[in-house]
Amino acid sequence: MSSTISDIAKIAGVAKSTVSRYLNGGSVGDKTRKKIEQAIKEAKYTPNPFAQSLKAKKTNIIGTIVPRLDSYASSQTLIGIDEQLKRLNYQMLISNTSQSLEREIESIYSFANQKMAGIILLATEITEQHIEAFEAVKVPVLLIGQEHPEIHSVIHDDFHAGYAMGHYILEKGYRDIAYLGVTERDIAVGVKRKHGFKKAMEEVQQDCHVHYYETEFNIPAAQAKAREIIHDHQPPIFVCATDNIALGVLKAAYAEGLSIPKDLAVTGFGGYEVTEIIHPSLTTAKFFYQEAGETAAKHIVELVNERSVEKLTISKFKIIERESVDINLKHGI
Amino acid sequence: MSSTISDIAKIAGVAKSTVSRYLNGGSVGDKTRKKIEQAIKEAKYTPNPFAQSLKAKKTNIIGTIVPRLDSYASSQTLIGIDEQLKRLNYQMLISNTSQSLEREIESIYSFANQKMAGIILLATEITEQHIEAFEAVKVPVLLIGQEHPEIHSVIHDDFHAGYAMGHYILEKGYRDIAYLGVTERDIAVGVKRKHGFKKAMEEVQQDCHVHYYETEFNIPAAQAKAREIIHDHQPPIFVCATDNIALGVLKAAYAEGLSIPKDLAVTGFGGYEVTEIIHPSLTTAKFFYQEAGETAAKHIVELVNERSVEKLTISKFKIIERESVDINLKHGI
DNA sequence: CTGAAAGCGCTTACAG
DNA sequence: CTGAAAGCGCTTACAG
Structure with a gap:
């Protein structure tokens, strides 16, 4: 069915390693490059992400843990994370915990096991078990919505x-x-x-x-x-x-x-x-929320690449004056 | 860092293949089983899903394409899919297309490339390109919200x-x-x-x-x-x-x-x-929506396992009488 | 610049 | 019931 790197090597008449080098931006001779490009097009080749991840021992996926899907704050935050991650060539994988802290903990371990590059947690409450899990998995972690002295976070003001x-x-x-x-x-x-x-x-x-x-x-x-x-x-x-x-x-x-x-x-x-x-x-x-999500995405990618990021980022807010407050109140002053 | 099947084999003093057999429910001797269980616990072993998928050439992930994350219908449907999929030991991977039909098509190919076991599409409009993509990828596909003669679907009434x-x-x-x-x-x-x-x-x-x-x-x-x-x-x-x-x-x-x-x-x-x-x-x-999502999840898993499913399933509806209609209308009759 | 070889962690026939 | 070996598709030193 779908073609492999070996197929491309065969069609182009070069070694697998050369194709791999081409794919990963290594130096390749001009004629070789042409042949490989031709072969890839011909066979509609696209690399198998599992084989890649198996070697790399790491994915380009950021696991995102969210307490619920049906809330405005969650949706907007997820949209922000997703869009920013796409721009940075990362993928987002969502784990919905339906407001169960237990499932949250499980998700942390499960994401680590799935070799997520990093984890973003839309946090509500940080327990001892969370901290324990974060330390155990050794995967970069970022909190949104709550702060903690030991963990990077993006919070609202x-x-x-x-x-x-x-x-x-x-x-x-x-x-x-x-x-x-x-x-x-x-x-x-x-x-x-x-x-x-x-x-x-x-x-x-x-x-x-x-x-x-x-x-x-x-x-x-x-x-x-x-x-x-x-x-x-x-x-x-x-x-x-x-x-x-x-x-x-x-x-x-x-x-x-x-x-x-x-x-x-x-x-x-x-x-x-x-x-x-x-x-x-x-x-x-x-x-x-969306902006906070974008910031979180940027930061987790920085952390994944072992660059330093400020521990705490505070997102802004704005008072929106509408109709539910009487702005011509006379009494009481 | 995290242990592999070889570690377990070594600790338990058996062959890798035996551990693998144990993991996959094959027949294993009583003493061997004990030793393996002990070793797994000791090393906190958990299999590498990429290596598994690489062999199996298939995952247990259902790719779900959604036009937007910030809509009640989407959220509820996703929740239904997710919960049912979890029960069936499958995972859901969401791709948000931000209402771009083009991104929808891309997601189909990308999911296929990532060896998704099946694809669920929260559909708004089905174009020629959709059908083309579905045929090209050869992955079971299910539509929610729209029907099409050639594709399995769950629609609302x-x-x-x-x-x-x-x-x-x-x-x-x-x-x-x-x-x-x-x-x-x-x-x-x-x-x-x-x-x-x-x-x-x-x-x-x-x-x-x-x-x-x-x-x-x-x-x-x-x-x-x-x-x-x-x-x-x-x-x-x-x-x-x-x-x-x-x-x-x-x-x-x-x-x-x-x-x-x-x-x-x-x-x-x-x-x-x-x-x-x-x-x-x-x-x-x-x-x-949630119920429709659950049905969709059940059906796609059936399709993945090559069991037959009715082509079209119609989810129910209910008229909710509230206050925005005058039920004591006098005129006009 | 290019290629042969080893290895990532797992599974699957195949022997025994 | 158990084990040795090959192989999934890719990448990464290492030679040349």
Whole structure:
């Protein structure tokens, strides 16, 4: 069926090693080059990647571990990684773990076994076992979304995004605020965003009430929690640690017959596409997932080639002002 | 670094071929088995997949070609394929073509070159070049989303979904209808859905006006088109060929200050997650992407193993009644 | 510049 | 049941 390097050698009347040299950019005589090129075209030859990898003991594939495929952040990040990797002549192989940390660990070992040149992990939580696996496999690893002192990573600027969001709503006049966050096991989302936000809150002198709540990442959980809070004391604004949580709050608000942003303002973090599709649209801190993915791809390739890369890269963010916050708020100032 | 079959053979004091036989489930003596198992554990051995593939001239990887990563339908389908493939001990390799038909063709050849056991294509349009490529590579191929007489495929029931949707809105009393479709080059979405819908329209005796329009798949294009139509003659309902088009119509409606569903009703096809997040939520014909992906995975594995599979499988659908259609419509009946 | 040979890690007949 | 040998398609020193 498909032709091998030997076929080409035979057709061109040269040795296999010469063909191989040609293929790998080594020096080849002019006439020989012509003959080989002719033969390759004739036989539609294309090298067997397995034989190549077997020799090289390494592939040009970057294994990418992702907790879920059906999230805007994941998709965009993957697109960024994929496109950049293609440009650098690397391939991306995705392993979807369906939010199982156990599967994440397995994937690390499995990628190493498959001789991936490097591994990118779209991280949510870094456990001892992760670190252990990274050390064991001896393959370059890069984290996206979470940082760790021992591992290279590309993160979003969660702290400053939190700070900027806090600043923004204070400036709009809000002084009674519900912050709806997530577990602190997630350093980026659960800790950094909240801390940035807190810092902004602390800088205001007038009396300002902030209540901190915690919920899950999914919409129904956020919706239920919001309903509870609204029944309890109905704050004029919810600052939510993610766009999905904000969507849950919006659903709860509709169910209660509240009008956005008059009765209740809402903000998110993420900049998911859906936030501008809904009506009213959501004010949020947008992260640049695709760009972060591209940076991650560049960095892992550098690491694979044993060049040095800064340990921590911080991707930017932008506050997107939309309709879910009342910008003509009068009260409270 | 990582151990090879020779290491294991040495440690266990047997021949490589015996270890190989053990690994591949051949008959091995009891004592030998023990020794090999012990050695494998000791050396943490795990076979080199490249060497295996080089011999087998085939992998257990199914190449999956997808036009885009950032769409609900794609993600869900991929999740279905991935999970089912894992269960069957196959791996999925994704190639994202960013909606380039050219890249799609390239991916087919590239997958064949990488000795993929089979190829699944999330299809939008099947050209001559596709067929040519399929024939050239001699690798089992399966289409999802579009059908073709020569290729195995799993499709959604576009025709009956269109029919059911038509029936549904007629039943609700609508008689002046704008159908916002897409290019007929997309057989499933552009032709089948419309034809099913038309059939429902033809079955009604009373005078009923249906206008057929065409737009692009993306939200802004649909929004612009809807704006135009509304200015022109403002129909009481838009039946949209996809959920995204429906979202575009909703945006246009908000911009015009129309209230949904009182002033304008809207329906979609797809059952995207966002359709139940928005407010009012969207009435739509839901397809089962994940399930279709699972079926596709099962079928391609059957084909890889040279078992016979029905050429065409039709996945089901369900009309989801939500808030974007006025179910108490009085006029027009 | 070019070629013969060895070897990457595995599997598969073939003997024994 | 077990082992020696050949070979999958490629690359890499090493000679010439």
